[in-house]
Amino acid sequence: MSKVFYFFILTSVSNGNIDSTNPICSFTQEFITSESLKQFPKECETVFGNIQIDENCDVSEKQLTSAFKNMKVLYGNLNVYRTNFTSGKFLEGLEEIECDKDGFFSWERNEYMIEIGMKNLTRCCCQFNVNENKKLISMNLPNLKNFSSMDASQMKQIEMLVYDNSPEGCIDIEELSHFIANDNLFMSVLPANFCAHTTDAINGEKTCVFESFNITNMEPDCVRIVGQVRIDSGDEEHVHKLNLLKFIYGTLNIENTNLTTVDFLNELEYIVTLESVVVSITVRNNLQLSNFSLPKLKGVRSSDTLQQGYVQRWISFYDNHESLKKWLVNNSICNPYMDILNETVLYRAEIDKKSCDKTRDIIVNEEVHLEKNVEEWSGKFAILTFLTIPFLFKI
Template identity: 35%
Template sequence: MKNPFLLAILIVTSHCLDFNESEFFKSKCGKFTLLRILITKERMYIFLDASCIFYGDLNSTTIGSFPSSCTTICARLGIDNNCDLSKNQLMLVFQNMKHLIGSLILYRTKFTSAKFLRTLESVECGLADFTISYNPKMEEIGMTNLTTIKCSLIDIHGNEELKKLNIPNLNYASPSAENLEANKTGIEINIDSEKYGFCITSVEMYNFINIENVNLKKLGGGICEPGIQPSSGKLCNASHNVDEETEIQDGCTQMFGKVVINPKNVQNVQKLSSVEIIFGVLYIENTNLTTIDFLQNLKYISALGYGYPAITVQNNPYLSNFSFPNLKRIKNNGESSVVFTNNTQEFILDPKYCSFFEDQLGQGGWEKPKFDGNSCYTLIQEANTRPPYKFAKNLDLIIVVLFMSIAQIL
């Protein structure tokens, strides 16, 4: 390595077990000028002046020291109600910033959007997180170039006028540096608004649910209409009402609306084999289906804003099995996420069907699935108090044959 001072920093940092944000900044934002070296009995300390590091809140007093010429800036960037800068001043000071290392906190600001951060492409957190909260006039976020957030918490809430996000390119997230050092790999996303009609676009929702290790703890509002055609694949419109069958097309990878399967279109269900995501709900009613095996590529269902369970399957007298081999996540803001009602008794007698949604897909708490009004816990308890189901079915058959034999003898 050509720079011995940078090498010394890396050596010192490698021996520091606790996360040190100052060292974290210095290792990320280069162009260092050596000021002095302090050697103690335990270790050597190197004090540097880093031209792309900014400490403190941003206002008219501190704006002159902000490293506005840097494309990568290390800062715990906080803008709040004490910020006396205009939107144009902020646009000017941030015009070259593409990568922010540290954290971003917008709290109780006067701005209607965060478009002054439109050039920002990534945020990599140190000790704090990505937070935009309680901004009373903010109508949209507007960070249209933001693609990456490396923070353990993405928190956008309490913005009472927020109508939309407008962060269409955010498609990658990973935990903060601090949490990675502690071997914590989860990412929590909280996004909500008090504004009636707040919505998340189908592209934004698709990006969120594709992030690995993400916990979509709270997503408010609904999905914006109309749906947006993806860069690859094909988005098809489904039904507006659950009593209206869906016109099933070939080659759809995304469905927008209520995917309704009933006697009028059940013969075309195999065309749904290409569907990967439903922005809406899956509603299967009054069919002669014996199994649901035609959604083998379905990965996600986002039923935000629909007021229905993500999956409703009811009044299918021959239906006794289903298979969703690639289903990873269901997001619902109603009560139960999955409801099976008045199908065959197989779903009630064998709790594995209910447990698939609760255990494998994590639909617990108020999202718990319901099978004929029963929770998975109830079905398991009932199954444990009776003979194994297969034995019971065989016993029923033996009894029927025995009665028929007795009838023939008599």
């Protein structure tokens, strides 16, 4: 671990961020083996050091479970690579992990791993990689809710990469609900599928599966919707059923309607899209639409990119009423989603295949051109009037 990270640890202890009544112990071995495990501070709740387990590990899952059973907080990297383990339950007691700036929570190329299974993990302030575990179906991290540093003054952007695991792999809707609430987490790559949802409520909020109905026959009290929400011609009288909607796990399409305003999504807070090369929200061919607002939207996760660069599109507007463009470029919808450091654009809106900035420039240029034309014609009219008045007096 870096000197800066050690300084942060010492500062955290002195500030009371770490409970100084707990044993504070370090582990300096590079890899976990039967020999190095003898040096692991088995009685400590808080451990400082990296835990790296690879194909050379000659320790069983049972032995690891015994060694790690008292550890609740780890300050350091966690890397599990090319093992034959079927899960990470040997770390099930771990509640918090804090890495240094470039540190990783990494599970890669574990051929037989089905799940990570760290059910007590609540905080992980590390770059997050779960890749190429060919039998891994789900992560099973039901209580992981926080990706921020224990030190509130330390801001760190976290990237989540979960890919090339089992073809049947999925991500749990409740896990996503926890993840997307973190402003510093960019879910760059995720599995293509949601895990099957078996309950009708999450956190006491009614959850509806949209594949089983359409908006005409859906109930009006759905707070969370799983699936592709489509509003089409003839659905206008039913849009009030979305008034309570807070979460969409899937996509939203509003197409070919006679709507003049979209004011029925005022409670929408989050939308998470997994399907690749698909924009989270598409608004197309609504020829009377002049107003579109999402006043409570807090976070999006999309998976489509603009052609001009690796910037995700989260919402696209096509072929709507011309006045909608002017509304959008002056609305918060056109504000790009930035990383926590305000350095990188993560998501942006698109209007008729152009960025908001480009659309705004076009509108300004058109207005300037129109103003010049008005001035020109006003001048011509004044000259014509000046020349015509003497003629009228002669008559």
